[in-house]
Each structure stands twice: as structure tokens, then as C-alpha cells.
Amino acid sequence: MDTSYPIEIRHDILRGVRVAITGGTSGLGLALVRECSARGAIVAFVARTRERVERVVREIAGSHGIVGDVAKKEDIHPIALQILARLGGVDVLVNNASSLGPTPLVLLADTECEAFEDALATNVLGPFRLTKALLGALAASARDGRGACVVNVSSDAAINPYPTWGAYGTSKAALHHMTRIWNEELIDEGVSFISVDPGDMDTPLHALAVPDADASALKRPETSAREVVDRIEQALTDSGRTAVDASAMNLQNLADVA
């Protein structure tokens, strides 16, 4: 982790930045919503269960909760529309929502095709579709000097062939590779793409995958969230985020033009 920035400056980088996070009601996603909000970002988050979305909105003042399923094609544009409407655009997208595929975990040879499809829909197609729907707004942020980046949450299962993690690992490998291709292709648009492995964290997803794990030996999602948000700040700085709050500049002129 880069620690060359003084704390005050680092924590300014996210002020006014518009961040969208999928899977924001539990584990890493929830910790990311909290961390980004604490650093001054304007945050919209997505999850499927309405009650939990509402609970997080009540907990984190100013956060925008959106109910939707990233695995469903029909939900993507309504999600994108609400993100863009509520934030007025978007500078950072974090594709964090994820499916393990079949649980309890099974051998690849015992994996039902439908369960495999399910993992791909949530972990690959969902992030692809949502990124595509938000790309116009992200590229506009980059052109406006706000910086723009997309974080895809991967896993070491994307690299290592762990038995019984077939559907999940395959989908995360695809997500990881897709991230690298996006990054190559969109460099000239000023949108950077990062794939992050948050490490083994004590979350409901981990408990579902490895029920007998020693929770005390696992990372706390808050720790991973801080690391991820540091990487986002770094990416925004590298992509030449010049305007601390570009929208404020626009608003200044509003009175004389309107």
C-alpha cells in the first residue's frame, strides 16, 4: 500500500467523488460504503434485499440505496439510471456483489450448469453490463478532470485452482482478465480499471463457503475496505483528478446563465 501521501491530503481526494458500489449491505461492500462515506464521497449502493438496503441508508446519512439484482439483465439499466440520477453522474464504480455458485461448494464435475451460469451472471456478466451502462458517465468524469475508475473485486480463487471453487474461481478469473482488457482499451478515455483481491475476510460469504473456518484468523472487511479505498484514491490521483469538485465550478456559473 502506498503511504507517501500525508493523511489530510489523502482524505481529501474522495471528497465529493461519486461512488457506486454493488453489494453494499454486507461484508466488504458495507465496509466500503462506510469507508467511502467517511472520506467524503457521495455513495450509491446496490443490493437485492430491500430491508437491508433501507437499514444501511438509515445508518449512513447521505447514502443512496438502490434495490436491484446485478445478475438480471433487466435490472441493469434501472440500476444505472438510478445511480446516475441520484449521484448526478459517477466517478467510481465498484463491482463487489458476488455469487459463490453452488453452496455448499461442490466439485466442478458435480456443478449443475444452472449454478455455473448463476456464478457467471453475477460475477462476470453483471459487472460487464453495469460497466458498459455507466461507461459514458465515467468517461465524462475523466474528461471533466474528476478522474474515473472501476474496481472489480476478484479473489485469489481467480488465480489458484482450488478444488470445489470451480464456478466461483472460473468466474473470478474471467472478471480479473476482463478488468485488464478494459484497462488497456480505455486508457485513452482516462478510465482506469483495477482488479483487487481483498483477502480472506470474515463475512457471510466466507462463512457460507467455509463454515468451519476460524473467524479470528480472517481479515476484517473494514481492513480490506481501507486498502481498496486507498487504491481508488491512488487511481484517481494517477488519472489526473484535478478538480476537487468539478461540479462546484459549474454551479458557479449557473446563476448568470440560467
Next chain:
Amino acid sequence: MIAASVPIQRAHHAKLLVIDKNAWIIHAPRSSFADFLRRFDIVVANDAATLPASLAGFHAPTGEALEVRLAGSRSLDGDDVSHFVAIVFGPGDFRTRTENRLLPPRLRRGDRLALGPLCAIVERTLDHPRLVALRFEGSSASIWEGISQHGRPIQYAHVHTPLALWDVWTPIAGAPFAFEPPSAGFMLDWKTVASIREHGADFATITHAAGISSTGDDALDRRLPFDERYRISAATAHALCRAKNNGGRIVAVGTTVVRALEHSALINGTVRAGAGIATQRIGAATPLRVVDAIVSGTHEPGTSHYELLRAFVDDATLRRAADELDARDYRTHEFGDSIFIERRLRCAARAKPAERLLAA
């Protein structure tokens, strides 16, 4: 011309009719659009995403079915989403041509309209039986959720299958403020954007709340386009200025961009960063102060879009172009082919400031 009836934004065979500044007509595949650009030109597109602005429901006092088409909003602020101007049709949907759509039941102030998960109150009736000011009940979060889940893109009878949001979502779409798609932008994919840069030209966007293009009602259509809100970022204003200083041309993708840029420049002749409301009509008599060329869909004479093209080029040339479009089977409407018109040289002559304002 043939109506493009299939919702494909970038058909492989899409065509481009080019009218250059000497009024020569050239035919090209639309994918070669960037070849008509020069170093220092800037292509400006409208990045407004399209609201699913057609809301089906019923009139609570009578129980009669109706369709509300949102047509104007009070602001571009996502938290201020309760107030809209809307056009209301009676029972039926896009399959009936707008000209033949029934009137809604008589709407009165205070009437409730039940629109799926949304509830709207008629705040004011405006001076036409179809035109009202509406207020949605509920929080901005619930209104956005209701619109995004219940609404459908506004659609006309020439496209036969119901449009989904992704059919009208341009690759460059950002904040959702357009009531109908800024369809000239359908031609822009990321490869085209890259190729614009490869030609040494620049690419920028503005956000303009493109309004309804047709209501099917003569009295209302004569008033189109309605006032439209827009926002120009500091970076875009700066890029436009740079292009002008370097002798580049400003190429607007779509009539909405022309309207916004020309409106912004009304005050002192240059485009300024900020928000505004485009209220002016652009026609044959309007001197263009900023925009040098337009890429647009093909439009039928009599529409406000066609009127705007008359600011770029004389009527005789437009008629010649119309004949060519017909003769060569160009496809019209939002999913159709495109034209690229560079402003006539003589139009480029600057009028005196007072005349410019009067003409606008």
C-alpha cells in the same frame, strides 16, 4: 425515405450523406464519419441518458386508462424530481400513431394519476387538453425507482416492438435527463470516439434534456421544441475554446447540441460553462455563432429538426439532399441513417451583435 423500424443503434450498413461547405453532396458509409474531420475539429455530443418517460396508468377520478409522457422538468438536479410538464394521451399505446391517439379524460387540477408504483397529482392544466404540470408524490428515491422500473422509453408507431431502456441508451449516456433519446448520438461507439482522436480532432460532451419530438397534435407540435435544460462542463467549454482558437470546426452531434451551444453563446458569443435553459428556436434566419457543422438523423420537412438544418444550408441544397436521400433509400427516424452538414460559407459571415440576438 424508408422508416427505420428496427431498434438497432449502429446498423453495419448505415449511411452518411455529407453536404460540405460548398454545398457538394457526398455519400459515405457512416462508419467513415471521422474521415470527414480535420485536425483541431471538436465533435460535441449530448450525453444525456434517456428517461423511460412513458408511464402507463389510469386517471383515478374516472378510472380511465391513459399514458403520460414526461416532457420537461424543473431542474437537472437528481433530488428535484417531483415536478414535470407532461403530455397525456387517452387509452392505447405507441402502436397507435400519435396523430390518432385519443384525448385523455378531462384533467382537472388536483386529479390523481395512478402510474404503476407512482402517484402523480395534476398541479396545473396548461392551455391544451393534453398538456399538464404534474407533481409526483413520495421521496426522490422512490420516484426515481418508480420511473426506472415502470417507465418505458417514449416510442412511435414506426418501431413495432416495444423499446427497452438499452435500445435507447447511447454508449456515451450519462445523467438521465433526456425525454427522448438524443438519437444522433446512436452512431457514436467507442471505436468512433477513438477514431475522432486519431484524426487529431477532439471529443467532448454536454448534457441536454432533449424533449419530445412530436405529439401528433398540430397545435402542440407547432410549439416544439419546448424549453430544454442543459449543462456544459468547464472542461467542454474550455475544449471548444481551444478548438476555435486553433481554427478547428465545432461539429455538433444532433440538434440538441446545436441548441445548447448556440443558446449558451447568446450572451457574449462564446460558450460558457454552466447550466441554462435553451428557449430559442433555430431556423433559416438564425445566424449560427458557434457550431460549424452538424451530424444528425434525416428529418422530414416541417419538423423542428428540419427547421434547424435550414440554419446551416440553403433550402435549395436541402431539397437536393432530400431528393438524394429518397433516391438512394436512406432510412429516416431515430434508428435511421445520418447526414453531416457543414455550414455554408456565406452563413459563416458574422452578423452584427444586435441582429444576431433579434434573429435568435
